[in-house]
Each structure stands twice: as C-alpha cells, then as structure tokens.
Amino acid sequence: MQQTTVRQASGRRPTTRRRFLTTTLSSTLGAGLGAAALTACAADDSAAGTPVAHSTPGSARPAAAPTIQPPVANGKEALQRLVEGNQRFVANRSEEVDEGEERRVAVSKGQHPFATVLGCVDSRVPIELVFDQGLGDLVVVRSAGEVLDHSVTASLEFGVAELGTPLLMVLGHQRCGALTATIKALDAQRTEAEAGEIGYLVDALAPAVRQVKGKSGDRLDNAVHANVDLVLAQLRKSTVLGPLEKSGKVRLVGAYYELDTGKVTLNPS
Ligand SMILES: [Zn+2]
Structure with a gap:
C-alpha cells in the first residue's frame, strides 16, 4: 500500500x-x-x-x-505552507533552512516539491528565503518582471505537470526594476530597442504599464499587480496548465512581495 x-x-x-x-x-x-x-x-x-x-x-x-x-494534499495546503513560511520570515524567526547534509542526501534520491513559484530576478526577492523553505521544497523559476517566454513557461509546466506541485504562484514585487525601466521607456516614447535583449523585457511588460494608465494610486505598484494578472492569464492559456487548473489538480495564484516589510500578500483571485 x-x-x-x-x-x-x-x-x-x-x-x-x-x-x-x-x-x-x-x-x-x-x-x-x-x-x-x-x-x-x-x-x-x-x-x-x-x-x-x-x-x-x-x-x-x-x-x-x-x-x-x-x-501537502492540495494547492490550498501548499499555499498555507507558503503563507506560514513568509510569516516566519517577516517576523524574523525563520527556521533553520533545511539545507544540511542529511536533507541534501535525502533529496538526492528524488524530489517532491510542494509548490512552483515564478518570481523576478531581483536580488532582494530570493524565493526560498522569502518563504522560509529548504532543499527540495520549491520549484523556482525567475525572470525579470516574471516575463514569460518558451523556456520560462515550459519550466513552470515541468514543475506542475512533471514534478506534481499542486500550486503555482506568480510573485510580483514592490519597486520592480524591470517595470520601472518599462515605464521610463514608454514615457520617453523610445522606439529603439534597449541594449542587448532588454528591449524584449520592455516589450513584454509594456501591456501591464499601459493597462494601468490613468488609474489612481501608485503607478508602478499598479503595473506590478497588473503584470502578475497578465502573466497568470497567459499561463492559463497553456495547454498543460489550463486543463490542470480546470480539473483542480493545480491552483494558480498571484501574489505581491513588499520589499519594505518582507510580507507577501495574495492577489484577489
Ligand atoms: Zn523585479
């Protein structure tokens, strides 16, 4: 059995x-x-x-x-675990992250992470630390501004479909530099591509910035939240993730990390 x-x-x-x-x-x-x-x-x-x-x-x-x-039995429990881990982080009482030799050896035989998280590359938002998790606990995919491309989306699909995590979180964050750069580029009406591939990011994040034009409140914060929602909407179009969500096998959630406090707040779903 x-x-x-x-x-x-x-x-x-x-x-x-x-x-x-x-x-x-x-x-x-x-x-x-x-x-x-x-x-x-x-x-x-x-x-x-x-x-x-x-x-x-x-x-x-x-x-x-x-x-x-x-x-964890389902996405709800996985989310609760992330929430509780973040509460420890915020309260400055993070448990000793499980990265010791015994744990390392144990997970070397196989992995059973309980959540997949897409976050920004920002150095101030290390996913495992923010949620107080250790080796083998999370599948973490990071890209500037949580921008999706084939590789990012495929990695998220892998975390959910192959590794079986019942939760997929998209985590935006306060004062995101990628979105700040996008706002500046749009305000300057720059049509030329940024250096290297950075223009790719600006193009990908532009819809979120445009979507919040004229909205009350902090423009950048609004764009961060809008971007998370847009990323989630894109992920729901995945032929892998969409059906898994509909069948209840995975839960997709958006969230926001506040640099000032370390607190993660869940977006209304
Ligand atoms: Zn960022």
Whole structure:
C-alpha cells in the first residue's frame, strides 16, 4: 500500500528539518513522500497527528524534536505552507533552512516539491528565503518582471505537470526594476530597442504599464499587480496548465512581495 511505503520512507529519512513551530502545523506533521502517494495519505497522517519522522521509542518529548515537513494534499495546503513560511520570515524567526547534509542526501534520491513559484530576478526577492523553505521544497523559476517566454513557461509546466506541485504562484514585487525601466521607456516614447535583449523585457511588460494608465494610486505598484494578472492569464492559456487548473489538480495564484516589510500578500483571485 502507498501508506506503508510512506511511513517506511519517513522512518528512514533524517530529521534535520527545522525545529517545528507550534500547534498551528503540528496536527499535520508527518513525512515527506512522493507526489503520487501524497494525496492518498495526507489525510491519514493528519488524522493520526503523529510526528512519524521523529518517533523515537521511549522519547517523552516528541514535540521538541526536529522534524521534516509533511506532504501537502492540495494547492490550498501548499499555499498555507507558503503563507506560514513568509510569516516566519517577516517576523524574523525563520527556521533553520533545511539545507544540511542529511536533507541534501535525502533529496538526492528524488524530489517532491510542494509548490512552483515564478518570481523576478531581483536580488532582494530570493524565493526560498522569502518563504522560509529548504532543499527540495520549491520549484523556482525567475525572470525579470516574471516575463514569460518558451523556456520560462515550459519550466513552470515541468514543475506542475512533471514534478506534481499542486500550486503555482506568480510573485510580483514592490519597486520592480524591470517595470520601472518599462515605464521610463514608454514615457520617453523610445522606439529603439534597449541594449542587448532588454528591449524584449520592455516589450513584454509594456501591456501591464499601459493597462494601468490613468488609474489612481501608485503607478508602478499598479503595473506590478497588473503584470502578475497578465502573466497568470497567459499561463492559463497553456495547454498543460489550463486543463490542470480546470480539473483542480493545480491552483494558480498571484501574489505581491513588499520589499519594505518582507510580507507577501495574495492577489484577489
Ligand atoms: Zn523585479
């Protein structure tokens, strides 16, 4: 049975994971496992409420032991995990990111990330840190302004369809330089391409800037949000992602990262 496989796997896995939080997540603590087995077993692990990964015989203090993250059953749980990770990051109480030797060895045998995230290349928005996640947790694709091209879209499709993440997030951010450059280019009515391939980015981001023309509020912030929505709309046209979303196998969400606070806010969907 898959369940048996899961529990055996969890028992073998090292327990270097972050010292876990509080009762918020303790009810769902379990073990990492393959995506296929994930859905079938998550409910059982949750119901049992037993931190399998650190069930040392005779241990009287299971709550204090380190543990690993359990699988997620669906996009909702994956999103909740990202939200909670970001809350830790914002509160300056990030757990020790699981990048130690034991974890590295464990994930070398296979990967079962729980979310795919498309973010900007901005050096101030490192995805794993922003969400307080470790090795093997996330599929991260980054391009300036979250601009899509064949390679980016295919990478996102790979994360969702091949690696089985039930969540795909597009993360825009405050004071995005790519969108700032696009605004400047449009305001200057520059028709010549920027140096190198940067003009490609400007062309790709121009629709978002044009869309918010005349809108009240901060122009750049408005463009960042509009761009996330446009990227999501494009992704929904993917012959891979669109049907997976419709069937409920993946959840697509947009979000905004505030540089000033570190906080990620979900876009209304
Ligand atoms: Zn940016």
